[in-house]
Amino acid sequence: MKDVELNNIVKTYNKGEIKAVNDVSFSVDKGELFGLIGADGAGKSSIFRILTTLLLPDSGTASVNGADVIKDYKLIRKNVGYMPGKFSLYQDLSVAENLNFFATVFNTTVSENYDLIKEIYIQLEPFKNRRAGKLSGGMKQKLALCCALIHRPTVLFLDEPTTGVDVVSRKEFWEMLKGLKQQGITILVSTPYMDEATLCERIALIQNGRLMTIDTPDNIVKQFPDSLYAVRADNMSKLQHILRNNQQIKSCFSFGDYHHITFQDDIAYSQNELIQTLQSANLKDIEIKHITPSIEDCFINLMN
Amino acid sequence: MKRFISFVKKEFYHVFRDDKTLLMLFGMPIVLILLFGFAVTNEIKNAQIVVCDYAKDPASQEIINKLSVNKSFHLKKALLNHSQIEEEFKKENIKLAIVFPTNFNEDLLHLNKAQIQIIADASDPNTATTLINRATAIIMDYQKQLTLNSNLPYNINPEIRMLYNPELKGATNFVPGIMALVLLLVCVLMTAVSIVREKENGTMEVLLVSPFNPFLVIISKALPFLILSLINLAIILVLSVTLLDTPIKGSILLLVAESTLLIICALSLGLLISNNTKSQQTAMLLSMMGMMLPTMLFTGFMFPLENMPVPLQVIANIFPSKWYYIIIKSIMIKGLGFSAIWKETLILLGTTALLLILSLKTFKKRLE
Numbered sequence: 050m051k052d053v054e055l056n057n058i059v060k061t062y063n064k065g066e067i068k069a070v071n072d073v074s075f076s077v078d079k080g081e082l083f084g085l086i087g088a089d090g091a092g093k094s095s096i097f098r099i100l101t102t103l104l105l106p107d108s109g110t111a112s113v114n115g116a117d118v119i120k121d122y123k124l125i126r127k128n129v130g131y132m133p134g135k136f137s138l139y140q141d142l143s144v145a146e147n148l149n150f151f152a153t154v155f156n157t158t159v160s161e162n163y164d165l166i167k168e169i170y171i172q173l174e175p176f177k178n179r180r181a182g183k184l185s186g187g188m189k190q191k192l193a194l195c196c197a198l199i200h201r202p203t204v205l206f207l208d209e210p211t212t213g214v215d216v217v218s219r220k221e222f223w224e225m226l227k228g229l230k231q232q233g234i235t236i237l238v239s240t241p242y243m244d245e246a247t248l249c250e251r252i253a254l255i256q257n258g259r260l261m262t263i264d265t266p267d268n269i270v271k272q273f274p275d276s277l278y279a280v281r282a283d284n285m286s287k288l289q290h291i292l293r294n295n296q297q298i299k300s301c302f303s304f305g306d307y308h309h310i311t312f313q314d315d316i317a318y319s320q321n322e323l324i325q326t327l328q329s330a331n332l333k334d335i336e337i338k339h340i341t342p343s344i345e346d347c348f349i350n351l352m353n
Numbered sequence: 354m355k356r357f358i359s360f361v362k363k364e365f366y367h368v369f370r371d372d373k374t375l376l377m378l379f380g381m382p383i384v385l386i387l388l389f390g391f392a393v394t395n396e397i398k399n400a401q402i403v404v405c406d407y408a409k410d411p412a413s414q415e416i417i418n419k420l421s422v423n424k425s426f427h428l429k430k431a432l433l434n435h436s437q438i439e440e441e442f443k444k445e446n447i448k449l450a451i452v453f454p455t456n457f458n459e460d461l462l463h464l465n466k467a468q469i470q471i472i473a474d475a476s477d478p479n480t481a482t483t484l485i486n487r488a489t490a491i492i493m494d495y496q497k498q499l500t501l502n503s504n505l506p507y508n509i510n511p512e513i514r515m516l517y518n519p520e521l522k523g524a525t526n527f528v529p530g531i532m533a534l535v536l537l538l539v540c541v542l543m544t545a546v547s548i549v550r551e552k553e554n555g556t557m558e559v560l561l562v563s564p565f566n567p568f569l570v571i572i573s574k575a576l577p578f579l580i581l582s583l584i585n586l587a588i589i590l591v592l593s594v595t596l597l598d599t600p601i602k603g604s605i606l607l608l609v610a611e612s613t614l615l616i617i618c619a620l621s622l623g624l625l626i627s628n629n630t631k632s633q634q635t636a637m638l639l640s641m642m643g644m645m646l647p648t649m650l651f652t653g654f655m656f657p658l659e660n661m662p663v664p665l666q667v668i669a670n671i672f673p674s675k676w677y678y679i680i681i682k683s684i685m686i687k688g689l690g691f692s693a694i695w696k697e698t699l700i701l702l703g704t705t706a707l708l709l710i711l712s713l714k715t716f717k718k719r720l721e
Binding site for chain 2: 105126134135138139140149197
């Protein structure tokens with residue numbers, strides 16, 4: 050049983066001038082933790098808004114819980130939880146007031162579904178009388194998550210929930226999502242952070258409104274076509290210049306402290322030859338090593 | 354129902370936790386009433402005058418006395434020579450000069466005819482006319498006293514009565530105007546801004562993706578402002594009755610009912626604005642510019658509508674404030690009942706219905 054399904058969804062803005070979502074199709078299984086990975090402006094939020102019935106697609110069909118996003122929008126609005134990209138609770142209401150308000154809006158009470166949000170809410174409890182606007186970024190996200198969960202949704206849509214949140218809170222947030230998944234809630238999450246991709250069961254990489262690939266993070270890494278090497282030297286910009294102009298190098302991207310490269314022909318042109326070339330160019334402290342590609346490497350590779 | 358109450362409660366939290374909103378809501382009517390009551394007024398009090406009395410006889414003294422005790426005038430100086438008059442006009446803030454010729458009393462008693470010269474500063478024509486009318490009235494009054502004692506034939510006494518506002522108080526005119534202005538501004542602005550704020554903050558997105566009926570969102574937004582506006586109305590009425598001595602001659606119930614109609618009209622307009630704007634600034638600007646100026650211009654409480662060119666008079670009919678102003682004046686000052694204002698009420702009702710339908714029609718249950 051598929052909980053979320055999209056078929057050839059197209060969405061344009063400004064009367065067709067801007068193509069935000071371009072022929073996107075994918076489906077999410079019941080109870081799955083599915084990630085939509087892409088940079089800002091890739092079309093993630095548009096997809097979320099179409100699925101949460103906030104936007105109408107130009108063409109294509111989509112359904113959530115088997116309900117059509119256009120025809121049965123009322124049904125979907127009853128059953129899903131949605132956390133928009135921007136923090137969207139009432140800043141001038143306290144933590145408890147926000148939670149109670151959203152509980153009543155969804156025709157339920159906090160106590161009714163307390164077990165679902167308990168683990169998250171416990172961390173917020175000490176600040177329950179503080180205004181939401183005065184919470185830290187991580188706390189705000191937790192509160193927003195509580196509010197989105199308060200009616201025990203079948204599908205949870207989280208649009209960039211970890212953007213602007215510190216590293217520790219991000220880790221905690223993903224732990225919570227794992228817990229929720231165990232409760233049987235289908236979770237669709239979008240993020241621009243590639244390192245978070247591996248925390249999802251399946252991911253879709255999206256760029257300029259188009260899906261580039263959909264698979265498990267492991268499979269995506271396995272499908273990386275070449276051997277990947279990380280290269281470092283004392284003068285990184287000079288190194289990059291040399292690498293980019295070398296006919297034997299297929300691709301070169303700076304990646305933290307290293308440049309990640311792939312060779313045109315891995316056998317004929319060995320690592321040693323490269324080291325010699327670099328040494329003759331007066332570069333020192335040269336380090337080259339074979340590495341397993343990350344999702345980001347795959348993303349960059351797919352982009353080209 | 355529980356949802357509805359919880360929503361209304363939330364709206365009240367928003368209002369009471371925001372100092373700016375509170376100031377706007379309750380500060381504005383008080384400031385406007387006080388401003389128009391005491392500072393910005395077209396009533397003339399204590400206009401400075403000078404007299405040049407060549408006669409110095411009982412008649413001239415009596416008239417000067419009468420002038421100086423009148424609230425409208427303040428006797429600044431008695432001049433010795435009329436050549437000083439123009440100098441005084443230039444130098445001091447003199448509005449009126451009165452010159453009595455020599456033998457004033459004698460001419461009056463023996464020739465049955467005497468002359469007084471009244472010179473006014475007509476750079477402000479309205480003030481000049483008003484002051485001359487009042488001065489003339491005082492002189493006529495004196496003349497009447499004289500004729501009581503003699504028995505001259507053929508005497509025409511025009512008897513003038515200032516209906517509804519015998520003291521010619523400005524407040525009587527502008528309190529209904531202020532009521533229209535404040536209720537319209539507050540309601541339109543507050544509703545528009547509060548809905549657009551939800552859009553800006555993204556909370557509207559969350560509310561839309563919920564089983565909550567969008568129409569209920571609107572109604573629960575409007576209700577708190579209806580209540581707050583009625584409180585506002587009470588403040589204005591209390592202030593005008595206690596501080597400005599404005600009467601409420603008609604039925605208060607009718608007054609409140611008609612005001613509620615205007616408030617609902619304003620709320621609908623606010624909704625309409627919020628449906629078509631995306632930022633709080635735009636909403637604020639639209640409601641301020643769209644409401645403030647037309648209400649001031651086309652209500653008739655600052656500038657008489659009758660004096661405007663016909664096209665503008667026609668335009669004025671569109672604005673609900675005009676009709677509300679007529680209604681409130683009729684109730685408060687003339688003490689008339691519903692039978693006298695049913696036509697205006699009907700127009701107001703029609704406008705309200707139109708705006709309400711339009712705003713509900715344009716309410717978006719999605720983001721676009």
